[in-house]
Amino acid sequence: MGRVEGKVAFVTGAARGQGRSHALRLAQEGADIIAVDIAEHIPNIAYPSPTEEDLAETVRQVEALDRRIIATKADVRDRGALKKAIDDGVAELGHLDIVVANAGICVVADWQNTTEDIWDQTVDTNLKGVWNTISLTAPHLIEAGGGSMILTSSAAGLKGLPFLSAYVAAKHGVVGLMRAYATELAQHNIRVNTIHPTGVETPMGEMGNAFGPLLEKNPAVGGMLANLLPIQSTKPVDQSNAVLFLASDEARYITSLAMTVDAGNTQY
Numbered sequence: 325m326g327r328v329e330g331k332v333a334f335v336t337g338a339a340r341g342q343g344r345s346h347a348l349r350l351a352q353e354g355a356d357i358i359a360v361d362i363a364e365h366i367p368n369i370a371y372p373s374p375t376e377e378d379l380a381e382t383v384r385q386v387e388a389l390d391r392r393i394i395a396t397k398a399d400v401r402d403r404g405a406l407k408k409a410i411d412d413g414v415a416e417l418g419h420l421d422i423v424v425a426n427a428g429i430c431v432v433a434d435w436q437n438t439t440e441d442i443w444d445q446t447v448d449t450n451l452k453g454v455w456n457t458i459s460l461t462a463p464h465l466i467e468a469g470g471g472s473m474i475l476t477s478s479a480a481g482l483k484g485l486p487f488l489s490a491y492v493a494a495k496h497g498v499v500g501l502m503r504a505y506a507t508e509l510a511q512h513n514i515r516v517n518t519i520h521p522t523g524v525e526t527p528m529g530e531m532g533n534a535f536g537p538l539l540e541k542n543p544a545v546g547g548m549l550a551n552l553l554p555i556q557s558t559k560p561v562d563q564s565n566a567v568l569f570l571a572s573d574e575a576r577y578i579t580s581l582a583m584t585v586d587a588g589n590t591q592y
Contacts, residue, residue, distance in 0.1 A: 325354070326353035326354025327568060327574070328350055328355040328421075328422065328568065329353070329354030331350075331421040332355060332356045332413075332418070332419055332422070333347070333357055333358070333420075333422035333424060333571065334357075334359075334413065334420055334422070334423050334424065334457075335347045335350070335359050335426060336360050336400050336424065336426050336427035336453070337360075337361055337362075337400075337427030338357070338359035338360060338361050338379065338395065339361035339363050339374035339375070339381075340361075340374050340378045340382070340527065341529075341560060342426055342526055342560045342563050342564070343359075343361065344378075344381075344382045344560075345560035345561055346424050346567050347359055347382055347386055348386060348389070349561060349565065349567065349568050350567070351386045351389045351393070352389055353568060354391075355421075355571075356417050357386050357393040357395075358413030358417065358420070359379070359386075359396070360396050360406065360427075361378070361379050361382075361397065362374065362399045362400070362427070363375055363378065363379045363397045368431050368441070368442055369429055371527040371528055371530060371531045372527050376397060379395055383395045394412070394413040394417060396409035396413070399453075400453030400456055400457055401448045401452060403456050406456050410461055419464070419468045420465055420468060421468055421471040422471060422473075422474075423461045423465065423471070423472070424476070425453075425454045425458055425473065428453070428476060428528075429446060429449050429528075430491050430531070431446060431488075432487050432534035432535060433487060433489075434538055434541075434542075435489055438489050443490045446490035446491055446494055447490060447493065449494075450491065450494035450495060451498060454475055454498050455501055458475070458501065458505055458516070462512075462514070465514050470512060470514055470515075471513075471515075472515045472571045472572075472575070473502075473509075474518070474519060474570045475501065475516070475517070475518045476519055476521070477495045477498040477499055477502075477519065477520050477582070478491070478495040478521060479522050479584070479590050481495035481496050481499050481518065481520055481582070482520055483589075484548075485548055485549065486535075486539075486542065486548060486549075487538045499582055502516050502517060502518045502582070503580055507580070515575070515576075515578060515579035516579060517570050517575075517579060517580065517581045517582075518581070518582045518583065519570070519583050519584075519585055520584045521558060521563050521585050522551050522586035522587050522589040523551075523557035523558065524557055524558050524563060525559055525560065526560060548592055550589070550592060551588055552592070563585055566583055566585045570583065
């Protein structure tokens with residue numbers, strides 16, 4: 325019997341990276357999956373964009389685990405498209421129990437070069453996209469009699485990491501959403517928590533070189549990027565194991581928690 329056997333999980337940003345890892349880890353433990361991803365070119369980012377082929381590979385890997393998956397190309401900023409993907413997935417799979425609001429982007433830029441376009445794109449994706457996700461899935465969890473929402477924040481949601489002002493603001497905002505929704509949805513037996521990764525070995529996590537020139541100009545802040553434990557970054561599954569725990573009945577009385585999976589990064 326899997327730890328989330330018979331449950332249905334909705335995962336955003338599921339084409340690759342942490343999102344794919346979350347979908348697979350939950351499927352390994354018995355969940356069926358509703359998955360969405362923008363799966364197209366994303367401007368401003370310094371790492372490759374996810375593709376429809378990436379999303380199809382997530383489908384292939386989940387199905388190889390003998391679990392069902394409904395995958396849709398949708399942008400979390402597009403409330404109408406996201407609602408349709410959620411509602412269609414729930415209609416197909418019958419109910420919804422777990423929500424993993426994972427989709428996000430990251431643009432490295434110092435304060436002088438953080439344009440209005442970068443700000444709007446980052447906040448719309450990383451904060452409004454999370455709000456869209458949890459507000460549109462909440463009615464389904466209420467109908468199911470409760471459930472678990474896990475929102476991906478960041479070490480940057482707990483400290484002011486340098487050269488990421490829009491990202492830092494959005495990820496701090498995700499913590500605020502978590503606390504507000506945990507308070508309001510508790511009466512429906514819905515738990516809401518955040519996870520806070522340090523660097524993760526994903527396409528987004530491989531953009532570390534972008535910090536180099538900025539750190540040369542301001543070396544005093546470089547220590548903020550370091551971890552206490554002797555690693556550069558975590559594996560996606562390290563984050564997925566935390567997601568699985570928070571989704572499972574093992575965490576049935578855990579809500580409004582900011583769970584760090586950050587190798588001690590936020591202790592600096």
